[in-house]
Amino acid sequence: MNATTKFRGHLCALFCVIVWGITFIVSAKLLVVFTPIQTMLLRFFVAYLVLWVLHPKWYFRWQDEVAFLLMSVFSNTLYFMAENTAITYTQSSNVSILVSTAPVLTAILLALTPGSEKPTRNTVLGILVALVGMVMVVLNGAVVLKLNPIGDLLSVGAALSWAVYSLILQRYSSRFSSYLISRKLMFYGILTTLPLLAIEGKPFPISTLFTQPTLLLGLLFLAVLGSALCYVCWNSAADTLGVLQTTMYIYAIPFVTMVSAALYLDETITLMGIGGAVLIVLGMVLSSKTAKAKAE
DSSP, X not given: OOHHHHHHHHHHHHHHHHHHHHHHHHHHHHTTTSOHHHHHHHHHHHHHHHHHHHOOOOOOOHHHHHHHHHHHIIIIIHHHHHHHHHHHHSOHHHHHHHHTTHHHHHHHHHHHSTTSOOOOHHHHHHHHHHHHHHHHHHHTTOOOOOOOHHHHHHHHHHHHHHHHHHHHHHHHTTTSOHHHXXXXXXXXXXXXXXXXXXXXXXXXXXXXXXXXXXXXXXXXXXXXXXXXXXXXXXXXXXXXXXXXXXXXXXXXXXXXXXXXXXXXXOOOOOHHHHHHHHHHHHHHHHHHHHHHHHHO
16 A cells, blocks of 8 residues: 555545534534434435435445445444433533544454454554543543433443444445445435434424525535545545554544634633643554554
8 A cells, every 4th residue: 555545544534533523513503403313314314415426326235235234323323322312411521532432442342353453552552642632632621520320321332333333344445435335324324313203203393404594504514524525535544544543533533623612612722632632643643653564
């Protein structure tokens, strides 16, 4: 693999974490009008249409559809349900920290799975250094976290869901186009969300999208960038860099959210937040150098 290809993989992962870091702020506005399940369905549906335009090629094999369904359940339905529900039980800072433990859980699952990508000692060190930095970024000088068993368990469940998705993705990212995988994820995301919508049984104020342009723009941002393009880029990065190295970028999401909040919500960035950002970069660089040396 040449340097240009790897650089493109890093750019794809970086693009994803920048967009996903901003989606927390955009989602908050949509969740004022729509329920989490309604927001999920709208996001998946629009993303699915966009991906059909980008990749209008039919593919269907029962053996592979099961894998696509499982990846969608873990990366879309279970992940977003657990994360969004957790926010209603506990502090958002708790959720950010616990959900961002996905790289640690991914490394553990990979280590336990025969034939999977194995983390080296330096990679583990890089993961832990970045984890400490991520916690510092999320706290950003705030008070001590308050534990809430239900919310915190749901947050860990979201991280575990993403780790399982990464494990399955590892086996399929080289076999299929990133566009096809992403489109399948959105399709099964719609199918698995519809029953939840029926069970919820709440009014669906979809007309507000056309009466409030900011909501429509927010939905397009979440669906086109946050789901369609980001999933394509993330799956491509996983194929190029490896699942573990790509997952390390998740640690940067709280940093992006912190900067976005400072720019758009006038929140303050403290020395703790800056120090945490430095540790995140240090951990990612350490892990990246280890992966590079191993490849060479």
